[in-house]
Amino acid sequence: MKTYTVEDLTITLDKEGAEQYIKISYPIRYGIFSEIKTPDYTFQFNLNGEIKTIQGRGEGWLDASEWLKRTVGNDWAYFSAGGYTGAHDFIGEYYVPCLSYDTNAVLFSDRFNGPDVKDAFNAWHRLRDRLARLDLSALEPELAGFLGRVSETGPDHLEKRAREFHDIIGGEVSVLPPDARHVEYDVIPVIVADGCLYNCGFCRVKSGNRFTLRPTENIIDQIQALNAFYGQDLINYNSIFMGQHDALFAGKEILEFAARHAYEGLAIDQSKMKAPRLFLFGSVDSILAADEDLFDMLNRLPFYTYINLGLESADADTFKAIEKPLTPKKVKKAFDRMMAVNHSYSDIEVTANFIYGADLPETHLPSIIDLTRNHLDHFHSKGTIYVSPLENIGSKEKMRHEFTEFKKLCRLPCYIYLIQRL
Numbered sequence: 287m288k289t290y291t292v293e294d295l296t297i298t299l300d301k302e303g304a305e306q307y308i309k310i311s312y313p314i315r316y317g318i319f320s321e322i323k324t325p326d327y328t329f330q331f332n333l334n335g336e337i338k339t340i341q342g343r344g345e346g347w348l349d350a351s352e353w354l355k356r357t358v359g360n361d362w363a364y365f366s367a368g369g370y371t372g373a374h375d376f377i378g379e380y381y382v383p384c385l386s387y388d389t390n391a392v393l394f395s396d397r398f399n400g401p402d403v404k405d406a407f408n409a410w411h412r413l414r415d416r417l418a419r420l421d422l423s424a425l426e427p428e429l430a431g432f433l434g435r436v437s438e439t440g441p442d443h444l445e446k447r448a449r450e451f452h453d454i455i456g457g458e459v460s461v462l463p464p465d466a467r468h469v470e471y472d473v474i475p476v477i478v479a480d481g482c483l484y485n486c487g488f489c490r491v492k493s494g495n496r497f498t499l500r501p502t503e504n505i506i507d508q509i510q511a512l513n514a515f516y517g518q519d520l521i522n523y524n525s526i527f528m529g530q531h532d533a534l535f536a537g538k539e540i541l542e543f544a545a546r547h548a549y550e551g552l553a554i555d556q557s558k559m560k561a562p563r564l565f566l567f568g569s570v571d572s573i574l575a576a577d578e579d580l581f582d583m584l585n586r587l588p589f590y591t592y593i594n595l596g597l598e599s600a601d602a603d604t605f606k607a608i609e610k611p612l613t614p615k616k617v618k619k620a621f622d623r624m625m626a627v628n629h630s631y632s633d634i635e636v637t638a639n640f641i642y643g644a645d646l647p648e649t650h651l652p653s654i655i656d657l658t659r660n661h662l663d664h665f666h667s668k669g670t671i672y673v674s675p676l677e678n679i680g681s682k683e684k685m686r687h688e689f690t691e692f693k694k695l696c697r698l699p700c701y702i703y704l705i706q707r708l
């Protein structure tokens with residue numbers, strides 16, 4: 287790490303943050319990054335010189351406890367403290383990542399239309415303009431190189447990089463599993479299959495395509511191209527999202543092939559971040575089709591694996607209303623399988639989603655309570671339940687109240703699902 291002073295800027299190259307993702311009630315940064323402090327803001331950059339976070343240094347908005355963070359897909363998230371206790375009770379984290387697109391207005395208001403966020407972005411643009419006017423030839427080459435990259439890497443370049451990223455994996459990741467919160471959504475996606483099994487009527491994130499496996503050559507190509515794309519910053523990643531909507535249905539061979547190639551090809555063992563994680567989605571049919579060999583294989587991988595199942599409900603009228611071809615009996619079987627896998631495998635956690643919406647039948651919520659409370663004889667710490675808000679949740683206060691009541695009854699950890707794309 288080296289620190290320089292240029293006019294009123296304090297510049298630190300290769301600053302080291304935490305090496306393990308932790309849940310803590312003050313802001314923390316991970317991995318290695320570079321930083322420019324102005325009197326009013328702290329700007330942090332990844333090892334490719336691309337803006338990563340912006341945090342205010344003064345009183346009030348974007349003060350010491352909240353910040354903006356940019357994703358590889360070039361979305362900005364506002365990490366809000368949201369009243370520490372409230373945030374932690376609702377989403378299991380001390381900070382709520384509020385996205386600049388309209389999916390997660392359930393708990394916190396839209397921060398992006400306020401003047402403070404606009405001021406922060408303007409301050410970043412002013413910094414880049416200022417660096418472009420600096421005489422870099424008088425500076426140490428390493429510092430000059432970094433400042434040159436920062437001044438050149440503006441919104442157009444970052445948009446282009448996001449398009450390149452999406453071209454590599456064959457499109458956007460419309461939604462990440464909720465468990466990706468454990469690594470602050472810092473995952474590298476490797477797509478093993480597109481589409482899904484059900485193409486449900488209610489779903490806002492589906493592609494509409496039927497489930498199709500990617501050829502192994504395509505998986506290898508993605509990994510090689512992603513290695514080059516992340517470049518210097520690869521060292522800051524230790525987690526993989528295996529996409530898209532039902533990677534579990536890809537089966538043991540493809541999952542093992544992709545996970546082991548990703549581990550090697552993306553140099554996960556050399557990552558600055560410890561404790562690698564693998565995230566994927568599953569479905570009722572894919573977990574019922576998965577045998578012990580598949581879970582044995584996942585348990586032996588050099589990752590801790592999270593599998594997130596879209597169960598949605600345990601009520602026949604609700605399945606009819608949301609046009610999902612499932613039955614309560616099948617969901618109960620999948621739920622039992624989830625609990626059995628969580629009990630048997632030390633390095634796998636299967637979690638499940640249930641929907642919440644104002645227009646759902648009255649039998650919906652009782653059906654979930656029956657499954658996650660009456661069906662279990664004690665509290666289990668593995669098998670988190672995520673409540674996923676639909677477009678129409680009705681009154682926010684009612685939803686918060688019903689969620690809190692459900693959380694009290696549920697015999698599994700329970701949080702709200704925040705939709706994050708990549």
Ligand code: SF4
Pocket residue numbers: 481482483484485486487489490491492531569596
């Ligand atoms: S809920 Fe899951 S299975 Fe249904 S359409 Fe959406 S992605 Fe596909």
